[in-house]
Amino acid sequence: MAQLVQFLLAGLTVGSTYALAAVGYTLVYSASGMINFAQGEFIMLGAMSASALVAAGMPLLPALLIAIVFTTLVGIALAKLAIEPARNASIVSLIIITLGAGQVIRGAVQLMLGKGNHALPGLSGDQPLSVFGAALAPQAIWIMAVTLVIVVGLMVYFSTTMHGKALLATSHNRLAAQLVGVNTMGILIFSFALSAALGGIGGVLLAPLTFTSYDAGTMLGLKGFVAAALGGLGSAPGAIVGGIALGVIESLTAAYVSSSYKDAMAFVLVILVFLVAPQGLFGAKTTDRV
Amino acid sequence: MSEKTPSLGLLFLLAVLAAFPLLSPGAFAYDLAIRCMINGVIVIGLNLLFGYTGQISLGHAGFVGLGAYISAILTACFGWPPVFALLVGAVATASLAFVIARPILALKGHHLAMATLGLGIIITIVLNNEMDYTGGSDGMSVPTFSVGYWTLSGDRGWYLLLSACLLATVMAALNLVNSPAGRALQAIHGSEIAARVAGVDVTGVKVKIFVLSAVIASVMGSLEAHYLEFITPETAGFGRSITLMTMVVVGGMSSVGGSLVGAVLLTLLPQALTSLEGGETIAFGLILVVTMIFLPNGLVPAIRDRFARQRP
Numbered sequence: 001m002a003q004l005v006q007f008l009l010a011g012l013t014v015g016s017t018y019a020l021a022a023v024g025y026t027l028v029y030s031a032s033g034m035i036n037f038a039q040g041e042f043i044m045l046g047a048m049s050a051s052a053l054v055a056a057g058m059p060l061l062p063a064l065l066i067a068i069v070f071t072t073l074v075g076i077a078l079a080k081l082a083i084e085p086a087r088n089a090s091i092v093s094l095i096i097i098t099l100g101a102g103q104v105i106r107g108a109v110q111l112m113l114g115k116g117n118h119a120l121p122g123l124s125g126d127q128p129l130s131v132f133g134a135a136l137a138p139q140a141i142w143i144m145a146v147t148l149v150i151v152v153g154l155m156v157y158f159s160t161t162m163h164g165k166a167l168l169a170t171s172h173n174r175l176a177a178q179l180v181g182v183n184t185m186g187i188l189i190f191s192f193a194l195s196a197a198l199g200g201i202g203g204v205l206l207a208p209l210t211f212t213s214y215d216a217g218t219m220l221g222l223k224g225f226v227a228a229a230l231g232g233l234g235s236a237p238g239a240i241v242g243g244i245a246l247g248v249i250e251s252l253t254a255a256y257v258s259s260s261y262k263d264a265m266a267f268v269l270v271i272l273v274f275l276v277a278p279q280g281l282f283g284a285k286t287t288d289r290v
Numbered sequence: 291m292s293e294k295t296p297s298l299g300l301l302f303l304l305a306v307l308a309a310f311p312l313l314s315p316g317a318f319a320y321d322l323a324i325r326c327m328i329n330g331v332i333v334i335g336l337n338l339l340f341g342y343t344g345q346i347s348l349g350h351a352g353f354v355g356l357g358a359y360i361s362a363i364l365t366a367c368f369g370w371p372p373v374f375a376l377l378v379g380a381v382a383t384a385s386l387a388f389v390i391a392r393p394i395l396a397l398k399g400h401h402l403a404m405a406t407l408g409l410g411i412i413i414t415i416v417l418n419n420e421m422d423y424t425g426g427s428d429g430m431s432v433p434t435f436s437v438g439y440w441t442l443s444g445d446r447g448w449y450l451l452l453s454a455c456l457l458a459t460v461m462a463a464l465n466l467v468n469s470p471a472g473r474a475l476q477a478i479h480g481s482e483i484a485a486r487v488a489g490v491d492v493t494g495v496k497v498k499i500f501v502l503s504a505v506i507a508s509v510m511g512s513l514e515a516h517y518l519e520f521i522t523p524e525t526a527g528f529g530r531s532i533t534l535m536t537m538v539v540v541g542g543m544s545s546v547g548g549s550l551v552g553a554v555l556l557t558l559l560p561q562a563l564t565s566l567e568g569g570e571t572i573a574f575g576l577i578l579v580v581t582m583i584f585l586p587n588g589l590v591p592a593i594r595d596r597f598a599r600q601r602p
Contacts, residue, residue: 034400035400035403035404082579082583085583086582086583086586089582089583089586090586091399091400092344092346092399092403093582093586095346095399095400095403096535096539096578096582097578097579097582097583099348099532099535099575099578100536100574100575100576100577100578100579100582101575101579102575103532103571103572103574103575103578104571104572104575104576104579105575106568106571106575107568107569107570107571107572107573107574107575108568108572109568110568110571111566111568111569111572214568218528222407222408222411225404226404226408229401229404233400260415260418260419261415261419263411263415264411264412264415264416266408267407267408267409267411267412268408268412270404270405270408271394271405271408271409274397274401274404274405275393
């Protein structure tokens with residue numbers, strides 16, 4: 001029993017970070033109908049820049065804040081420099097542009113900080129807590145709590161603020177939103193900034209649990225996308241459910257089936273879900289326009 | 291090479307292939323040329339799927355890896371003749387591609403990108419984990435390529451074999467894209483519904499072209515494994531898939547000549563950047579972004595269009 005609780009807690013922790021990544025995808029998808037394949041690199045960038053600052057002797061909290069702000073600025077730069085000039089391009093072109101931008105971020109981090117693994121201290125020490133006989137790192141509680149706060153914050157933002165409603169309107173019909181006076185390009189850039197910030201937050205929270213390195217972003221980003229797709233692209237609650245479900249399934253696979261194949265689980269799962277229900281668990285059914 | 295004057299382009303390619311050995315290149319130059327040709331053939335296959343038919347595949351290196359590893363395992367562990375191993379690899383890859391093509395190609399846009407990407411990653415994970423046969427992430431060595439008692443060795447031999455493969459692929463691809471079947475591919479790219487209305491068996495055509503490009507990748511993977519005599523799961527990795535995709539995009543979507551230009555440029559580029567750790571990744575990324583923004587159709591079609599416009 002304690003063992004099962006342990007696996008579930010581990011899954012919940014990892015799942016929360018997948019959920020954070022998934023919410024990042026969801027934001028950009030909502031604002032523009034595109035998937036930002038560089039989202040995983042934002043997570044890596046947040047973690048790596050924070051660990052570099054801490055290694056340079058900066059106190060933890062300011063280092064985390066600067067890392068998150070820096071990641072946000074990179075997100076804005078990506079939207080301004082690469083997405084805005086190509087805003088009328090096809091979805092496939094945009095996918096390739098974000099893939100390319102992700103490569104640039106990854107290469108730049110490798111160039112500046114090298115190939116090695118980097119560590120980052122946790123927010124409240126490493127002494128594990130005991131929950132129903134299972135060990136839980138205090139950092140895991142931080143991750144879950146922050147994820148929860150962010151999701152609730154986003155839901156409030158979407159349903160009560162004018163800006164949030166403008167973002168939703170843009171996702172439903174960009175042209176119509178433009179006609180009623182929404183600055184859709186501004187919304188797009190804002191969504192990139194926000195999703196980069198979320199990536200940065202996820203990165204600095206996750207890094208203390210695992211090590212981080214220049215190539216950690218790819219897999220995390222893909223898992224986040226899988227989580228977003230499981231929950232239904234564009235749905236914030238779906239992203240949370242998808243992320244947690246993915247984390248728990250992975251953890252149980254590692255425990256009871258094969259630890260070396262746990263990473264494959266996400267991709268098997270996403271292909272299966274696409275085949276059965278392409279719109280995911282919570283996503284709206286869409287129809288193709290001819 | 292313009293698709294409208296395939297014979298001229300073919301002659302040019304033939305001249306380049308014939309002239310190269312006359313320059314008495316060293317072992318390094320031969321090696322680069324052979325790598326360019328291997329990538330060139332794979333990229334032509336990928337371009338048929340992605341450039342012409344509009345079906346994105348972010349896991350294409352997975353098929354290269356399948357061919358490479360099936361050849362490597364059957365020859366190294368079971369002592370099979372390389373030609374049989376290559377054929378078995380091609381048949382196995384074709385079967386896998388055929389089984390998954392129908393469900394996967396029913397997806398579009400992001401979903402297709404994600405599903406193909408996932409497929410490639412699953413293949414890489416399997417190759418990394420089945421240590422008993424594949425040697426895991428350390429890779430495995432592969433015997434030389436031989437038929438009966440005759441062993442293919444030396445740069446010249448490989449150069450000849452791959453020149454033949456390349457010429458055959460280019461001729462077949464040009465033939466295909468200028469045929470009614472080729473126009474069906476481009477019709478699907480334009481609009482699937484319009485293609486269906488015009489009587490194109492959209493699903494059937496997509497499945498066929500997916501299987502074809504997978505088999506091309508698999509055969510080239512087998513040859514690459516025997517040529518390099520050593521392979522790692524990187525052969526099938528996400529990075530390789532992105533590189534192949536970059537070659538299509540930079541050289542030119544829907545262009546056989548563009549595929550070759552892209553393959554040559556991006557096979558040679560890393561050689562110029564090896565001194566810079568991470569520089570190669572940055573350069574690839576920047577090239578992808580800049581090409582997509584300024585030349586969404588790639589180099590060769592852009593140049594072709596410019597010339598076409600200047601003509602009276």
